Structure formats: C-alpha cells, structure tokens
C-alpha cells in the first residue's frame with residue numbers, strides 16, 4: 001500500500017513538474033511569441049516604428065501612421081492585441097498635425113477592415129472583439145484620456161496573461177507626467193518591462209543640421225500669430241505667496257533675503273489651481289493664445305525638468321504645471337506659448353559664478369549645474385528640448401533676454417516654432433507711435449506688476465480695451481498679463497478685467513481679429529483696422545461715444561457723427577455698429593465719408609457718467625461706456 005502511495009505521489013510530482021515545465025516552456029515560449037505579439041508603441045513617433053519593424057525584422061520602414069495588418073501578420077505577428085496610442089497632442093515629435101494624420105490614417109484603416117478589426121476603447125472591449133475572432137485595436141485619442149486608457153489596456157493585457165511588453169521611450173515619459181492617480185511607474189513595475197534605453201531619448205530629438213536651419217520665423221506661423229491678435233500672458237511662481245514682483249527682489253538682495261526668497265518654494269502649494277478654468281476664462285476674454293512663464297529670472301522651473309532640482313515637482317504641489325497649462329489651453333483651442341528667461345539667478349546662486357545682471361544669460365560659463373551636471377548653455381538647451389518635445393504642439397517660445405543660441409536650438413528641434421520676444425519687437429507697457437506691417441507685440445500688465453500683487457493699482461477695463469484697439473490699428477498683438485494668486489486662482493481684479501474684455505470682444509471682437517492696419521491708423525479719435533477681402537476692404541472704425549469731437553462728454557448711449565477722409569465708399573457699402581441690429585446713415589462727398597451712428601444696444605447698466613445736469617437726477621445709464629466698433633463694408637482707401 002505504502003509503495004503504491006509513493007508511486008502515485010511521484011507520478012503526480014513528475015506530472016506536475018511536466019506541467020510546470022510545459023507551462024514554463026509555454027509561458028517562456030508564450031512570452032517569447034508574445035514578445036512579438038503585443039507591442040505597445042505610440043505610432044506618431046517614427047522611432048517607435050523603427051523599433052517595431054527591427055524587432056519584427058519586417059525590412060523597410062512603413063510610412064508613419066500606416067499600420068499594415070497583413071504585413072504584420074506576414075511578419076508572424078499575432079496581431080490579436082496591437083495597442084496603438086496616438087497621443088496626438090501630448091507628444092508630437094514633429095507637431096500635432098502629424099499626430100492628426102496618423103489618427104485619420106488609423107481610423108480609415110479600421111473602417112476599411114471593419115470585418116477584421118475593431119476599435120477597442122476599454123479593456124472589456126478587447127475581450128468582446130477578440131472573442132468575436134476579430135483584431136482588437138485599443139485606440140485612445142484625447143490627451144489625459146490617453147493615459148488612463150493605456151494604463152487600463154495594459155492592466156487588461158495583464159489580466160489576459162501577458163507578462164512582458166516592448167515600450168518605447170515616449171510612452172514611459174507619458175506616464176511620468178500624466179498625473180494619473182497611478183504612482184509613477186507603478187503601472188509598469190507591475191507588468192514588468194523592457195524600455196528602450198533612456199539614452200535613446202536624446203537620439204529621438206532630431207536636430208536639424210546647423211546649415212539647414214532657417215534662422216527666422218515661419219511665414220505661415222507669423223500670419224497665424226498676426227491674425228490671433230490677443231493673447232494671455234501669465235507670470236506665476238512661489239513668490240506670489242508674498243505678493244512681491246517675480247525674481248526682481250533677488251536683485252541687490254542680501255544673502256539672507258535670497259535664502260528667504262528661495263525658501264518660498266518649500267511652501268508653494270497652489271491647491272486651487274485649475275488650468276481648465278484659466279483656459280475657459282482666457283477663451284471667454286477672446287484670447288487666441290497663451291504665453292506661460294515656464295522659468296523666470298529666479299530660475300524656478302514650473303515644469304518637471306531633469307536639468308534642475310529647483311522645480312515645481314520638488315514642492316508640496318509636486319505636479320508639472322506646464323503640462324496642465326499646455327493641455328488645458330490647447331483643449332480650449334488656444335495656441336500654446338512658453339515664456340523662458342535665459343537669465344538664471346539660480347545657476348549663479350548654486351554655482352557661485354558671478355552674474356552680470358538678472359536678465360543676462362551666462363552662455364559662456366562651463367561650470368556644471370544640476371542633476372545632469374550640464375554647462376549653462378547645455379542646461380538651458382536641455383530645457384528648450386524638453387519644452388518643445390514633451391508638452392504637445394507648442395506654437396511659440398518667448399525668450400526674455402539675449403537668446404541667440406537658444407533660439408537656434410529651438411529652430412533646430414522645431415523649425416516652425418514661432419519666436420516672440422527674441423525675434424520680433426515686443427514693446428513692454430507701451431504702444432509704438434506708428435503702424436508696422438510686420439509682427440510685433442505689446443505686452444502689458446493689468447496693474448503695474450507682472451506677478452500677483454495683493455493691492456494692485458489696476459488699469460481700467462476701458463484703458464485695456466482702448467490699448468487693444470490702438471495696438472491692432474498699428475498692426476501689433478496685445479499680450480495682456482495676469483499674475484495668479486498663490487492658491488492658483490486668477491485674482492478677482494484680473495478676472496474682472498478679463499470678463500469685461502470678454503463682453504467687449506463678444507460685441508466688437510470682429511474689429512480686432514484677423515485684421516491689419518488701414519492706410520492710416522486713426523483719424524482723430526477714430527481708430528481703424530481692416531480685413532482684407534479681395535478688391536474691397538471691410539473697415540472697422542472704433543471710437544468712443546462718450547464724448548464728441550470737441551471732447552464734450554456725452555452720455556455713451558447716444559449718437560456720434562464723424563468723417564473719415566481716408567475712405568471711399570462704394571454703392572455696396574453698408575455701415576453698422578457691430579453686435580447691434582440695423583444700419584447707420586452715411587454719405588460720401590469730397591470731404592470724405594460721413595457717418596452718423598446711434599448706439600442702441602442695451603448691454604450694461606452703469607452709473608450716469610456725464611456731467612450734463614439735466615441727466616444728473618437719473619443717475620444710471622445704458623452702457624458700457626467703452627469704445628464702439630462700426631463696420632464699413634466694401635470700401636477703398638483714398639490715397640492722398
């Protein structure tokens with residue numbers, strides 16, 4: 001009996017061993033075969049393709065975006081589970097446009113092969129589609145959404161017994177920045193991984209050869225910039241906790257003060273920061289682009305850079321703010337721009353290299369700095385690489401100081417990135433006296449300080465609007481600055497000005513969007529812009545109704561007669577107040593085009609502004625008493 005019992009146990013053991021070996025073989029074999037099966041790559045990056053096809057030794061590289069299922073099959077890939085990530089906006093090596101092409105190509109391929117393949121949006125989709133004997137293609141589209149989805153899919157692969165994956169560099173970074181609730185790398189450790197060596201990152205940033213780079217802005221981008229016309233400038237940092245100006249308190253400061261200034265980063269925790277709310281407000285204000293301070297003169301980085309420890313991810317807040325700003329503003333359809341200060345006080349503070357001035361970059365300094373121990377120039381060029389390759393399609397960079405080597409490096413990475421300050425005139429807090437038919441931009445604060453100030457001495461909304469009109473009439477852009485509060489919210493005074501601007505742009509935005517200067521910028525206090533359309537022009541005359549040509553103050557809700565000597569009307573000409581129904585009277589004679597306009601659009605109730613005693617007792621009036629825009633179609637200039 002006992003012998004019999006030993007024999008049975010032995011058999012079981014051997015059997016078990018066999019099964020184990022079998023299983024090992026199969027799982028090893030399975031892993032091996034699977035290695036060829038489940039490949040996770042973000043297909044907008046050619047590098048991933050190269051990896052894919054080299055692994056699958058499918059010979060020549062297929063054009064990006066063209067996922068050729070039959071070829072994969074040929075290559076022995078069981079395309080049961082091919083995960084594709086098209087992170088269109090988060091990671092455009094080249095630019096978002098390429099990502100969109102990939103997306104379109106992929107969706108078309110799936111449509112054309114719907115009997116064989118099907119889009120899988122969630123893990124459970126994969127199961128259903130595979131069960132139906134079709135190919136499941138998990139496709140994630142929207143930025144943040146992409147992250148969760150991909151993590152979800154990977155968990156699904158895991159549930160399906162997949163034990164290893166090939167992951168290219170981009171995907172890994174993606175998780176790092178996603179802010180997904182998964183602790184960093186958490187998802188990956190769980191699944192085991194083989195990552196293309198970090199060093200590949202550098203190689204994946206293709207730099208245009210020095211002799212091929214065009215050292216000027218892309219003409220198309222320049223037109224887009226000039227059409228955009230109005231942008232939001234944002235100065236923000238740990239200094240906002242004490243309402244001082246950003247960086248400048250370090251100038252001529254005592255060692256003790258510098259220590260205290262830099263210690264502010266240890267308590268910076270903007271828990272009420274909501275980039276989406278900022279973006280919605282900017283959009284409402286009629287803004288078309290944003291320029292956000294990624295690093296100001298104090299050297300504090302609002303992004304998760306590997307080139308410096310003095311960064312937002314080393315504060316109690318610990319999340320990449322630039323990533324959130326880029327994604328949120330892009331989602332609202334605004335163009336994303338990054339402000340960058342070449343002057344870096346922190347470099348000098350840590351290395352002891354003397355600084356020639358807060359805004360003066362030490363490009364010649366070879367003293368190593370930061371975790372990567374880079375020279376000054378390599379440190380800042382590293383930043384430019386990160387800013388242009390890790391946050392989606394970046395429309396413009398704004399270098400606040402000498403920047404030749406950085407500008408060149410930026411154009412070698414992204415030839416079509418638009419450079420604001422550093423390449424175009426950017427007058428600060430003032431408006432040049434005459435029009436210019438090239439790109440320029442006037443940056444202005446809502447008060448006088450760039451970053452948050454508890455008791456700001458504010459500009460009026462009317463002043464901000466009039467500045468915008470004058471800047472547009474002279475062919476420039478206005479970059480209006482706000483300084484968010486330390487908790488992350490836009491301050492009430494700044495929000496009030498943005499909402500006022502939003503109301504004005506809702507009524508009269510057409511007069512400042514996609515316009516260029518007229519032959520004259522203004523005739524007395526009537527400011528002129530034009531929209532070029534073929535032989536004739538559509539002219540916009542923007543003027544204040546609350547006083548007449550003699551400067552006598554009048555109640556804004558009234559009429560205005562004025563004459564334009566530079567304009568020749570045609571039979572088809574129509575004159576109307578933008579946003580108001582009906583048309584205005586006009587006639588043309590040798591003296592010019594005479595217009596009479598009555599403001600009847602009851603938009604806002606305001607206190608009676610006039611000093612006409614007859615009205616004093618009424619004490620309210622229809623307003624707002626902001627400049628009014630009049631549209632004059634089908635006109636020609638009178639050339640004097």
Ligand code: FHN
Nearest residue numbers: 235246247359400428443450
């Ligand atoms: O010193 C900076 C200042 O803080 C702010 O950033 C402005 C914005 O144009 N630029 C510098 C002053 O010219």
